[in-house]
Amino acid sequence: MTDTVASRHSASQWQLMWAKFKDHKLALVSLGVLGVFYSIALLGPFLAPCDSWQTSRFAFAPPARIHVFHSGRLMRPFVYGMKMTSDPRTFERSIAPDKSTVLPVRFFVRGAEYEWLWLVRGNLHLFGVGSGGQINLLGTDILGRDCFSRDIVSTQISVTVGLVGVFITFVLGCLIGGVSGYYGGVVDNVLQRFMEFVTCLPTIPMWMALGAAIPAQWSNLKVYFAITVILALRSWTGLSRQVRSKLLQSRDEDYIIAAKVAGASDSRIILTHLLPGFASYLIVSLTLEIPRMILGETTLSFFGLGLRPPTVSWGVLLQDAQNLAAISVYPWLMFPAIMVVVCVLAFNFLGDGLRDAADPYKE
Amino acid sequence: MPATDTILDIQALTVRFHTRQGLVSAVDGLDLALRRGRVLGLVGESGCGKTVMSHALLRIEAPGRIEGGRISFFGRDGAEVMLDALDPGGSTIRRIRWKEIAMVFQEPMTSFGPQHTIGAQIGEAMALHGIASGRALQPAVVASLQSVGMPRAEETARQYPHQLSGGMRQRAMIAMALSCHPTILIADEPTTALDVSTESQILELLRERQAALGMSILYISHNLGVVAQIAHEVAVMYLGRIVERAPVGALFASPKHPYTRALLRSIPRVDRDCALEALSGNIPEPFARPAGCSFHPRCPDRLVGICDQVAPALRRMDDGSEVCCHLYGECAHG
């Protein structure tokens, strides 16, 4: 016992954090979940069996079942083809599995062309049914596009928006908060008022106003970054407030004064001495900032003021799902909603876990 | 069988905490008696369970639990109340708290609520226990503040805790503690957070009030020197047990238990110049209490085979002191 205590005391701040973090099961699980999300984002089109924009005549096809028994005998996993009957009078489509065509699910099949991370062109997919037909694990939308593939590709955009946005937040927050807290006095006061002003702008209206101002002819990449910037414009305040207060606390601590006496430049002091002092806090608040951004992007795109087709993000997909048909008849269109909720929850739990871990006063 | 002038009699009291690491016995079979109008000093290193014990007396030991022993309290009328048997949320104990047994806490900084004025918080207690109410309340509060020698009492009553200095706050705390004229005052390291000069003032104040009101005081401290100044009788506590109890003179003249001796040796003395000794080793992890005499790992003159096997019992010595150590086992026998 006693020697473990000793080792605890000699452990570095990060080891301590990790030790405490591991106690927080929920956070640990969330970390895993997010891991999944981001690896989906990374692999993207490789995981998607179809080209997410490839339309087909099978509109609103329900999610396909994976079977292993065909006419009584066991065989490798397969899906049935689809046959569609549409009533010309009521315009009702009914899509039923076509038992005659069996499409075995193969792995590492060649399929639709895609560009991986705008770099590598490829056509290898984790799984698929080849050219014979299509496999729609999560059904199709009105244009007969494969929802599963779209959900995967949209993940790429949506989860990265948060990261990029948070990076901007981080820079802004540290810069403004740092200056404000380090110099104090008039500078501080002015910057404080400015922060107050930013917090006074109702988030979503402000986002909308700025989102509406994005020129239509901008390329999707440009729009994407514009959106992240817009999102960040609101979120840096929280961070900078933290940076500021922490700075104000530690500004007069001996080692800083020592550094000053030693004649280190202000920026150097801020960067090398002060920031590391509370890096853990920054990480926490950044982690909690990401989900807000994801929600923000979703909301903006949902109202058509954010990303727009052909870019697919969760918001864009949900925009298509904003109708009673999606809710009452084609529920699989709502799947992105589940992804949003899960992702945001995961980030929040992770943030909580990190917070507990980072807080030295809670033993 | 407690003496007639016993006001508080604790027998084999055990308080345990159920923590994630395991069961912790903060107080473990503690015996102690407090006599009317006397000051009992309770000494021990921090973490030995003094505070838990004192909280147990007021039944605010939660999240700890009393899991053994008994606490009998003899009120003004001499009737016996089993504190340990009471429901900690019940009305009986609430009537005893502050009215019978009041307490002065360790941190004068945080022991007052920041939201209300000093006067309000003192008045709250007085009103609660029917000392004063309505119009009479405010003067009573001021009086109680004056009684602890608070300068500008009226103004202080109107001030908020964060506007007072530490010493002043502790005075106010004492005023609040005495405001309901309790029969027992528990002072839990009341001076630890204060500087030396203030400390002596506070001690002086306590001594003066005790003499004036004739209440009993349980003075808890980790500092024998401080206890020496105020207590009639001293009990030394180690790992939730009393290891030695003696009149203050006897204890300082001839300390018996090795632990007491060690403690004494760690006080600076002007009249004798010898190197200060710190206690060797530190307190064992609470949930790894050593077998036998819990002090034996640190004991300079432990008897191998006995001390680390058999737990000693409290023995009364000729000079009226009591000690709990195998070293004195024999002389008791013969």
Next chain:
Amino acid sequence: MARNGQSGALLLRYVLKRLLWAAVVLVLVSFFAFLVIQLPPGDFLDSYVEQLSRSGMGVDSATLVSLRHAYGLDRPMVVQYWEWVTRFMHGDMGVSLLYVRRVNDIILERLPWTLLITTTSMLLMYAISIPVGIYAARHQYSLGDFAASLVGFVGMATPGFLLALVMMWLAYLAFGMSLGGLQSPQFMQQAWSWAKLKDLLWHLPVPLFVVSIAGMANLIRTMRATLLDELGKPYVTTARAKGLKESVLIRRYPVRAALNPIISSGGWLLAELFSGETVAGIVLGLPTIGPVMYRALLAEDMYLAASCVMVMSILTVIGFLVSDIVLAFTDPRIRLS
């Protein structure tokens, strides 16, 4: 509350300072609003001129120039800004081409509903989240605590528009509640009556829920957290030792302390509410400012859009002001230092 002259004076000084700051912030807000007018491509005048010549022949360059002058669009930004602000201060927010009426009238029509929604949901939030938070803190890790935080998290993680959509649909399925608006159409033409009021109350729950859930989640979490570390503070032990009843004690000491962060978050909360109100307003078709702004943005009817942003921000600033002042009353440490 101010217990003596000195602290009263301090309080006054504090309030004045806050007022001054609020004024500064408002100036910045007006800059932003003006920015909103200027940002979009294809400027306001083009639209306006075209509107003029709707059934006519289009306007020749000469007329264009004269119009530009009439609208001060040929003058430098600063001048334009100044004119806009002064007009705004005189209560003239310009005219909306989309609604073909003065922006003032539009705002005035929508404001009461907006305030109704926001204030009621604010009260609702406090009324629910404070007791729930207290309960969660006092019975930590209990079933109730778990349930509360679960609701809290879901409320926090579900996008408002989604919630609105689903709730609306459920309300329709369950009660056949008409979609869009706060009243059934047949009542909207009538004067106020009990039936109309009942109809209104009948429509309120869904919007209120959607608007307040996110903030409520947040409040519960804050309340629980702060109360938890307040409960550990020594002064709680003191109060307990004094023989106070547990319920009284909790109310008088830790809750009072834990309320401060809640109160100070009031202004921020208002900002959040306007966000929520905008989203819910659009999806549920509420008669609030949000949808108007949305419409105006799509139509690039910028004077209207900017005024909406401006009004919401002003209200938020006021919210911040009020919460700060209330805080000064409840927390002596702020008032007296």
Next chain:
Amino acid sequence: MLAERVAAGELPPVEQRLPKNPFVRHARQIGKYGGTLYDQTGSPGGRFHLDGALIAGAQETDNDGEIIRPHLCDRVDVNQDYSEFTFHIREGLKWSDGVDLTADDVLWWWQNEQRNAVIYPEGPRTFKVGNDYAEFSKLDPWTFRIKFPTSFRPCLNMSASEWMAFGSYFGQPAHWMKQFHADFNPKADELARQNGFGSWYQYYTMMMEYMHPHVNKPHVGPWFRAASTTTHDIYERNPYFAEVDQEGNQLPYIDRIYVQVVEDQKLQTARRATGAVSEGLCEMSQISVFTRNAARADYNIKHWRLANGSECMFAFNLNHKDPVKRRIYNDLKFRQALSYAINRRRINETLYFGQAKEWQATLSPKVSFFDPSWLEYCARYDQDTANRLLDEAGLPWDKERRSRLGPDGQRFVLVVIYNQQAFPVELLEFVRQDWAEVGVEVIMKETDFRFREWVCRAGDQDCTCWNADMVEEVAAYLPWATKWNPQEVLFYARDWWLWYYNSGQSGIEPPQRWKDQFERMAAWYRAKSVEEYRRLGHAVWDFFSRQLVCIGTVGYAPQPVVIKNGLRNVSDTLTIGYGSLWAKSYMVQTYYWDFPEGHG
């Protein structure tokens, strides 16, 4: 409702409210009075499903858009060479406030509004032949004459097409409009300023709106706007409406149209699907909800058709400000290529269950000078041809063959601005993909209904789209007024047209072939004989079709409609168009509720 007001003495009895010989409209069944129709719009005073019913003109067309018949005028006399038109207003015709609508109103409108140099610096767009305007003259209170310098046949068509700006000569009540007019009210400027407008003519132009007349503006249609807030408009029945049913009961039957403002398009759909409106069009993409929800929402679904030559047609801005883009858009090959690139079959099958017509956007086949080859022109799906044409048009592929490069070497991107129409937005996604496949990158940008128009008038659009009417005989002959006209809704060559119409004083000089076309159209409008009318008509429309100024997709689509149970006199099969038919075809004034009190 009116009965009480008569009893209360607020209104004269019906026979005094109607003109001497009111227009008799044959209702399928004689209806009951009372009740309210519910509808919705995007913004106050904005378009809504039933608003076609609000207006009435001098004449009207039958439901096939082939015959012109009198409406608010009981007779229109035309001289030999179609240069003099004498309109006989129904004697005793009244505005909705009871004031007589006489020839004076028409003349006032012509002289003080249309010819007013402040309101229309460049003069009115209609009643102009060459450089001369028509003469308006009053023969007696109920008779006025329009005299053209030469023959001008379309004058009749115009008088029958109330949706044209032209129809507004029954839309401006002199006695009411005067208050906004500086020549008649010295305080007009003040009035304008009080209402937030810079000067009187700006306010006046706002008040000119006659299709959704401003609150309490006297009106001749069956309903007038009685109240308007930011949340709803209320249109009350016009007690002086000059129509009766075959039994002499004054129309309309229904007292009120309640139009709720619903900013969000998606919510509008949801409300239709849940029975919030009395009559509304179903989105084909949502049809499953509509059918499933019919019982609960208490409506039935009728299967109409949309009389659109094309559900959605695209027009490029031939007068684009950017010379590079202008050159590309003006290249016929470019337009042909994009037409070939559209997979009309796929659109039809996915969105219209294969029941729409995959053809080019043009006139209704029933038109006398119709040419079937117009329908097929470039309507075939042929990517190779498209690619070839684009290469020839000077838009080479980039290295990776991802998208095409403009002459400036940049990625060639074009923005299509649109606002939600009857056609499903998914259609645009199909087109976007089809064009992307031949390397033309498109951004579809949704805007507001009015904003789209403003941008186009300003000439800032690359390309815009709209539904193409099924243009019938009557509508086709409206001067400069069909959607193929360079300065109508699609605004594809506004500057050229301005140049021509103002004889070079403004706008941009068009290329010769377009000058010819303008001349041809002018000549057509001056046609002396039916034969000439047909010959020139064919020539005019042949040019439009071959030039492919408007690229059509699919047309004549099925259009399910939800109708609240209990709403009567709604036709089961109907072809609704937005051309000359649009207003008339529903005959909303004959609608009635079988339990009016149940629809308060």
